[in-house]
Amino acid sequence: MAFSPLFYFFTLFTLAINSSNAQVSVIESQTKRQVSKFDNSTKYIYLTFDDGPLLGTSNCIDICTHQQAQATFFEVGLHQERAAFGKGLYERIIQNQSLFALGNHSYSHANNKYLYYYHHPDMAFHDFLKSKSTLKLENNIVRLPGNNAWNTTVLKKSSSLVTPLVHKLDSASFNVIGWDVEWRFNKKGFPIGSPQKMANRVDAAFASNHTSTKNHLVILMHDHMFRSPGDSLKLANLIGLLKTNPNYAFRKITQYPGLINGGR
Template sequence: MKLLKLWVPLLALVCIGSVACKEAQGREDKPDSPTPDPVGSFNKFDWQPVIYDSTKQYIYLSFDDGPQHGTTTCIDLVRKEHVKASFFMVGLHAAQKPDGKKIVSMIRESYPELLLANHSYTHARDKYMFFYHHPLEAEQDFLQAQDSMKVPFKIIRLPGNSAWAERGHIKATHLVAPVTHLLDSAGYNVIGWDLEWSFQKKTSRPVQSATRLAAEVDTLLAHHKTHTPNHLVILTHDRMFQRPEDADSLARFITLLKQNPKYVFETVDHYPGVKIK
């Protein structure tokens, strides 16, 4: 086990950014891995639980629907600010965007600072009622995304619906309860959100100002109005930050939160009760 822990970071260092190396690595692994784990292996060995500090409050910044225009801006920004963030990505977007697979790989390999998570393959083709009324097909859609993007952990966010499945209990509306139960039975965690940074439908530009949103975070945490007290999941979308002035707004929001010494940024694999191992 110790040898494996040493070997994995070394391999990552040698191969970082090299697609050819990754492909060669995959080929070399095959003879020794007759039953490859479809969710990947390197992150599982690296994963460590967080010991929560009772004097802190945990912020889970999450970006949905990428890879899209705006994703690389978000990646650059959270890296520059040295905060952790989770990216719930869509398999079809990764397949259709010319640099989509590269962006997905970049996020996957940036763990533990960035986390790649599953936001379905088709995004329900934005026909939510039809999608959720066919739970078996919907489950397959998530499994396809998991496989096609090599999502490291079994962590899903449902398109267009804030449902939760963790700690052995489920919180879901009547519409999405069937697929949430199926995913839970298959060992997946489903992560919703406590607060959304809304966007204007026509322009995808942020609705709330950075100051307003930071105040909303403070209020929800202070009054224990989150799914889990002292833990707050924020939903945003990559495409909201395409314009420089909106990217500035995201930077301002992160800066405001960082000014509160109680706040700790984490990725959603460290949300309480999430099953990893």
């Protein structure tokens, strides 16, 4: 759906002068427009980077900024908090809210002991609350460490291992976001497969409707995959390849359809 700038401006202007509180009216109008601007001819891609802030996060920020590709960083509270390095990267993300969203990837990342973590859902739930506080998150959007689960108003997918935690998160109105396609990495943390191969996988998933929500596709990547100049170029190339399709558009995860309370 395309709005002409003149029409958009006129709509906002009309709303503003009809309100006793013009500024609030404009903000509300912009928010509604963001939520409902999907159209049937466009396929929406959500670039998501997990586990930062880490080495590699800076390159992800630079590349997405240069390409003007909206993206989401699912951060680990501990990684943000433990050093000035992490706090600096966090600041770069939150200062560019038109391009970037921040998501909650837990405080501890389960210390990478996933079975123990998910067998203690109360502890895990408080780990997410701690991360929300550390990251000063206004949204209620989380991604589980090491587990592809979903919980929105319409998507309910979780393994028996994580379901007790997902229920706790749901009762507190948290959305859980998984992924449709992952760009995997090898034992050294380097991306497996070429950008072209990844772009082909995205095309195939859309074509076969193998996405959690029709015409919406979430790509999982990890910040640390792109810490070297050569691998950063692969990320830039993937985004460039996806941008050659005029029907593709990038969005932040805060714009994903069906979020509980609109993600707030």
